[in-house]
Amino acid sequence: MKIQGSVALVTGANRGLGKAYVEALFAAGATKVYAGARDPSSITDSRVIAIKLDVTSREDVKAAAKECQDVDILINNAGAMFGSPMLADDSEEALRREMEVNVFGVLSMIRSFAPVLAKNGGGAIANMLSVVSWFTLPFNATYCASKHASLAVTDGARIQLREQGTQVVAVYAGFIDTEMAAGLAEANEPKTPPSQVAERTLQGIIDGVDHVRADDRSEEMWNSIRQDPEGFERSMQKLWDERPR
Numbered sequence: 001m002k003i004q005g006s007v008a009l010v011t012g013a014n015r016g017l018g019k020a021y022v023e024a025l026f027a028a029g030a031t032k033v034y035a036g037a038r039d040p041s042s043i044t045d046s047r048v049i050a051i052k053l054d055v056t057s058r059e060d061v062k063a064a065a066k067e068c069q070d071v072d073i074l075i076n077n078a079g080a081m082f083g084s085p086m087l088a089d090d091s092e093e094a095l096r097r098e099m100e101v102n103v104f105g106v107l108s109m110i111r112s113f114a115p116v117l118a119k120n121g122g123g124a125i126a127n128m129l130s131v132v133s134w135f136t137l138p139f140n141a142t143y144c145a146s147k148h149a150s151l152a153v154t155d156g157a158r159i160q161l162r163e164q165g166t167q168v169v170a171v172y173a174g175f176i177d178t179e180m181a182a183g184l185a186e187a188n189e190p191k192t193p194p195s196q197v198a199e200r201t202l203q204g205i206i207d208g209v210d211h212v213r214a215d216d217r218s219e220e221m222w223n224s225i226r227q228d229p230e231g232f233e234r235s236m237q238k239l240w241d242e243r244p245r
């Protein structure tokens with residue numbers, strides 16, 4: 001579908017990649033952008049319509065779907081990462097909180113906005129996943145579990161929403177230059193500019209594809225996991241075994 005003339009809603013639009021999505025949408029000709037944020041006063045862009053939207057709040061999600069009846073592109077960008085290995089002391093709590101945002105939040109947005117998109121001709125949903133939707137980095141393993149689950153939500157929704165003409169795009173990236181990756185010790189390699197991820201996502205919507213690998217790292221990971229899955233797993237074990245203690 002075209003971005004030109006579209007009406008979009010971006011979750012987590014107050015900073016990081018969400019802000020880049022807003023920029024890219026306007027640059028590509030979107031006529032209206034709803035910017036969702038837990039604290040709408042953190043939205044400073046005067047071109048957008050700021051809405052209070054904590055994706056884990058049923059009330060907020062319902063209210064957003066009621067208010068934003070003209071949306072034809074939904075960008076599920078909001079995400080949380082607590083940097084927890086799977087067996088850390090607080091790993092259950094980390095996993096629950098990550099699942100609330102990255103899985104149930106995404107599902108709740110899709111369920112609430114699917115009828116809106118259907119009414120507006122089908123439209124598109126882009127879900128911000130990660131390379132760790134495909135493998136488990138030991139240092140933030142609970143986040144990886146949530147992004148694996150979010151991929152399954154994305155794939156399941158795509159299958160069911162195809163008959164109403166809604167495109168569901170899964171977007172993968174390695175380390176993006178935002179606050180989220182700033183805290184990761186292993187993210188010391190060059191990070192992808194958020195603008196690139198946003199622009200490639202929109203191109204994916206225009207091209208009608210199901211999966212967007214939005215940077216070089218996601219292409220590399222995709223290929224190396226497929227070429228040598230066991231070798232890839234061994235490299236994750238090595239990372240853990242050789243971690244600084």
Ligand SMILES: NC(=O)c1ccc[n+]([C@@H]2O[C@H](COP(=O)([O-])OP(=O)(O)OC[C@H]3O[C@@H](n4cnc5c(N)ncnc54)[C@H](OP(=O)(O)O)[C@@H]3O)[C@@H](O)[C@H]2O)c1
Pocket residue numbers: 011012013014015016017018037038039053054055056076077078079080081101105128129130131172173174175176177178179180181
């Ligand atoms: N950075 C990376 O390396 C990387 C790589 C691959 C994928 N991703 C994914 O890309 C997306 C954007 O991440 P980012 O890098 O921009 O991270 P970020 O800088 O940490 O921003 C996260 C955004 O999500 C919002 N958010 C968190 N919990 C929320 C909730 N319950 N309801 C609504 N909004 C919520 C935050 O809002 P507040 O300001 O209120 O906290 C913020 O706007 C996420 O889905 C992330 O998992 C990131």
